[in-house]
Amino acid sequence: CISKGKNKNKMLPPGPRGFPIFGSLHLLGKFPTMVLHQLAQKYGDIMYLRLGLQHTLFLKTHDLNFASRPPTEGAKHIIFGQRSLSFAEYGSYWTNMRKICMLELLSNQKINCFKSMRREEAVLLIKSLGINMTCRMVFGKKYKDEEFGGRGFASVMKEGLTKKMKAVNKAFDEFFEKVIDEHLQYKDKERTKDFIDALLAHMGSEGSDYRIERLNIKAMMSVINYHLCTYVAASVDTSSTTVQWALSELLRHPQDMKKVQKELENVVGLKRMVEESDMEKLEYLDMVVKETMRLHPVVPLLLPHAAIEDCTPTYLFLHYHIPKKSRIIINAWAIGRDLSAWEDAEKFVPESFEGNNVDVRGQHFQLVPFGSGRRRCVGMQLGITVVHFVLAQLVHCFDWELPDNMLPNELEMTEEFGLVVSRAKNLLAIPSYRLQN
Ligand code: HEM
Numbered sequence: 001c002i003s004k005g006k007n008k009n010k011m012l013p014p015g016p017r018g019f020p021i022f023g024s025l026h027l028l029g030k031f032p033t034m035v036l037h038q039l040a041q042k043y044g045d046i047m048y049l050r051l052g053l054q055h056t057l058f059l060k061t062h063d064l065n066f067a068s069r070p071p072t073e074g075a076k077h078i079i080f081g082q083r084s085l086s087f088a089e090y091g092s093y094w095t096n097m098r099k100i101c102m103l104e105l106l107s108n109q110k111i112n113c114f115k116s117m118r119r120e121e122a123v124l125l126i127k128s129l130g131i132n133m134t135c136r137m138v139f140g141k142k143y144k145d146e147e148f149g150g151r152g153f154a155s156v157m158k159e160g161l162t163k164k165m166k167a168v169n170k171a172f173d174e175f176f177e178k179v180i181d182e183h184l185q186y187k188d189k190e191r192t193k194d195f196i197d198a199l200l201a202h203m204g205s206e207g208s209d210y211r212i213e214r215l216n217i218k219a220m221m222s223v224i225n226y227h228l229c230t231y232v233a234a235s236v237d238t239s240s241t242t243v244q245w246a247l248s249e250l251l252r253h254p255q256d257m258k259k260v261q262k263e264l265e266n267v268v269g270l271k272r273m274v275e276e277s278d279m280e281k282l283e284y285l286d287m288v289v290k291e292t293m294r295l296h297p298v299v300p301l302l303l304p305h306a307a308i309e310d311c312t313p314t315y316l317f318l319h320y321h322i323p324k325k326s327r328i329i330i331n332a333w334a335i336g337r338d339l340s341a342w343e344d345a346e347k348f349v350p351e352s353f354e355g356n357n358v359d360v361r362g363q364h365f366q367l368v369p370f371g372s373g374r375r376r377c378v379g380m381q382l383g384i385t386v387v388h389f390v391l392a393q394l395v396h397c398f399d400w401e402l403p404d405n406m407l408p409n410e411l412e413m414t415e416e417f418g419l420v421v422s423r424a425k426n427l428l429a430i431p432s433y434r435l436q437n
Contacts, residue, residue: 010321015039015048024049031417033300037334046315062311063373070306070327084219085378086303093210097220101378104198111382113192115276118386122273122393176218196221238298238379239386241422245296246288246391248427249348251400252408256350260285264396270436274392276385282392287350289387293336293360293369295348298420300333302371332368333421341366360384398431 016039018024028035040047068090085101088094104110183196199217206212250257263284268274279285305328312319322328337345343352358364361380362372370377377383394400402411414424
């Protein structure tokens with residue numbers, strides 16, 4: 001929030017006036033992305049609300065200044081304060097944690113190391129149609145619900161409402177303590193080292209203003225889990241929610257589903273399963289994933305950014321004042337539907353990526369499902385790999401049908417808003433195996 005008093009003579013960006021105390025909170029309703037999008041059509045791309053600000057150019061021109069995070073209640077209680085990577089303030093602690101994460105868990109080399117594990121999981125997925133990949137990369141093995149206070153990983157995440165956050169934190173704390181103890185106990189055993197081993201190797205190391213202790217390691221573990229599950233929208237992670245949206249769109253557009261299957265038949269055939277090494281040849285599948293991330297960015301408002309210093313960006317020849325500590329909210333959902341960048345913005349048309357190099361990695365500002373710049377998603381490469389791989393498996397191994405003779409255009413696509421936006425109604429579809437093995 002910007003305090004107006006202090007900035008009386010400076011021009012804040014335009015926006016609705018709002019009420020005292022609540023500001024414009026009442027406007028947001030059930031679908032804040034859509035409301036913010038409509039407000040931006042009235043007030044412009046840089047907009048001031050007493051809740052936040054949204055603008056896209058900032059990502060490039062003011063990336064460093066907006067690379068911090070504001071303190072939030074959720075982060076304080078549920079993920080060990082601002083020690084977690086996602087919610088850490090910009091500074092040497094965040095820089096180092098991000099470096100460790102990039103190097104030890106999310107580098108291309110590490111992602112490749114776990115290729116065979118993802119393949120094993122894909123086979124299991126095809127058998128069980130349940131997704132559980134990243135858990136093994138982070139913790140080295142799958143932990144059952146009973147080991148998580150008997151309540152289940154997902155159910156504990158779901159209880160992340162403010163009142164319950166402290167209790168939730170305790171449940172996580174016990175679970176993480178157990179995982180750390182197990183890793184220390186089997187430290188010298190012959191096995192594939194996972195992310196926790198890598199973090200433990202840094203225990204005791206220090207910088208000028210921080211020291212990595214057991215608590216910091218737990219904070220890192222929790223933020224990775226936050227991306228595996230969401231505490232708003234049930235036991236799904238960012239990657240599997242994206243896969244669900246992609247499959248939903250393909251069910252609504254059977255001709256596109258056929259096109260992906262045809263491509264898979266040409267590249268892979270029907271006698272074996274898809275391998276990760278096939279991915280680069282699956283151009284249409286890639287377009288389907290991009291189009292899904294455009295229409296259904298699962299973290300639609302990204303994570304909130306915070307201004308480190310005052311700044312004065314220029315927009316349409318006007319100089320706006322953005323005070324230090326302002327919360328910056330970027331509406332990736334609205335950016336993907338911007339009529340000046342996308343033709344037929346509301347329609348699912350994978351072909352719109354044909355013959356251009358627009359991708360999802362934060363270089364093209366009309367499509368930012370992972371954010372952009374310094375604070376963009378650190379797990380992007382893993383997310384992209386998993387989404388392509390799982391979707392390819394599902395469409396290659398199965399034909400899909402909607403239940404009860406439902407027509408494709410009758411499939412509901414209502415969103416349930418949260419930090420991760422999933423389908424409001426579970427996707428129900430009937431698979432029939434189509435490979436010849
Ligand atoms: C399809 C999959 C995914 C999507 C769409 C996604 C999206 C995002 C978005 C939008 C942000 C915020 C960027 C910003 O504030 O500017 C973010 C941050 C982050 N993501 Fe992801 N994510 C995905 C998968 C993953 C995975 C698999 C991991 C880890 C295993 C991960 C770990 C993180 C972390 C740690 C941050 C915070 C980075 C920081 O603050 O420096 N994400 N993600």
